[in-house]
Amino acid sequence: MASNGPRILPHGRVLSAFLDLLFPPRCVVCRRVGTWLCPECVPMLPRLTEPLCERCSVPVRNGPLCAGCQRSPLRLEGVRSVAPFRGPVRTAVHFLKYRRAVHLAEPLGGLIASCWEARGVPVDLIVPVPLHPSRFRARGYNQATLLAWSVGRRLDLPVDEAALVRVRATKAQMSLGLEERRTNVQGAFMARGDRVQGRRVLLVDDVCTTGATLEACADALRSGGAREVWALTLARAVGQGVQWEARQGR
Template sequence: RCAGARPPQAAARAVFLHAAPVDQLHRRLKFHGDLAAGRLLGQLLAEGLAGAARPQALVPLPLHRSRLRQRGYDQALELARPLARALRLPLLDGRLARGRATAPQSRLDAAARRRNVRGAFEILAGPSLPAHLALFDDVMTTGATLQEAALALRRAGVQRVDLWVLARA
């Protein structure tokens, strides 16, 4: 099925496997508010993505506003900030939005993950988006969330979307 369908992204790059010690640092950032762990991971990301094809801007995958209220911060944005700064890329925060709350993906199988995020992303009004973007998230498991967000960006006229992640599960 994957070979017959053209994915919305041009490329995907994961800097690490989601294994020790990266998974431990990631959990400290995501669930315990350890922003120092996030800064360290951001530096490691910049080193790992220094040779990647250079997009015109970096777009962090957003949390829904209800999840953001619960957590108090967006871990993808906290990782994307130092990454964008180190690679001298504009950070387009606030153009891609999660228009509806979705169930946590970690509790779902692959098919349920795809259904869960279908149509969940929207592009907010603003200037034209660049032709080449890197969409960033912390961890990619099945890729369903990132692919759905990439599809929204492509529908908005972005010609090339690369997926960049800290780690691949």
């Protein structure tokens, strides 16, 4: 059912190697030349710390749930995230996505897997949030798929990047508000029922901002017969999450 590793188009590998030669990698934490993330710098990356919302992982002051999840919970069983989307973590995500620093996926995936080991529940299958085929061809790889395979190896779980597909190209979410984000990705995904029927699915992505993309993926997976849908991301856009809580009545 699942493939044996992440799909990376040939030009994705070639451009990654070329950029490494042209602009030698520098650690996103200490800036030392030679690697995108030094092993000794991994523990220095910031982490989200308790108390966190049990549903969406934004920081909370009191109680198990943030105000947003009390009023209008995300349409997933829960979201787990490792770090706030700022500083060296933001830089790492940018390099992974846009500087073709594909080697970052392994140490970052290890961090994500550790988060799930500490705060996760049993699941059957890992599914990366997919790119539209046109964007995948342009980039040469899907960063969520690279992270998903790293997580799968660490947790000894199967990864299926064909279980969920993006059937409609969408605008970049970055500049959109909450409702615009939800409208933008509504109906943009379709699940393969023969691959997810009755299964507990773990979605993997690089960043959760408002959760709109993860919700749209979860809707598609549930329509395909998935029993549960959880999400796991490297980073959580904490500022955006707090603003979302305020709009929900905090």
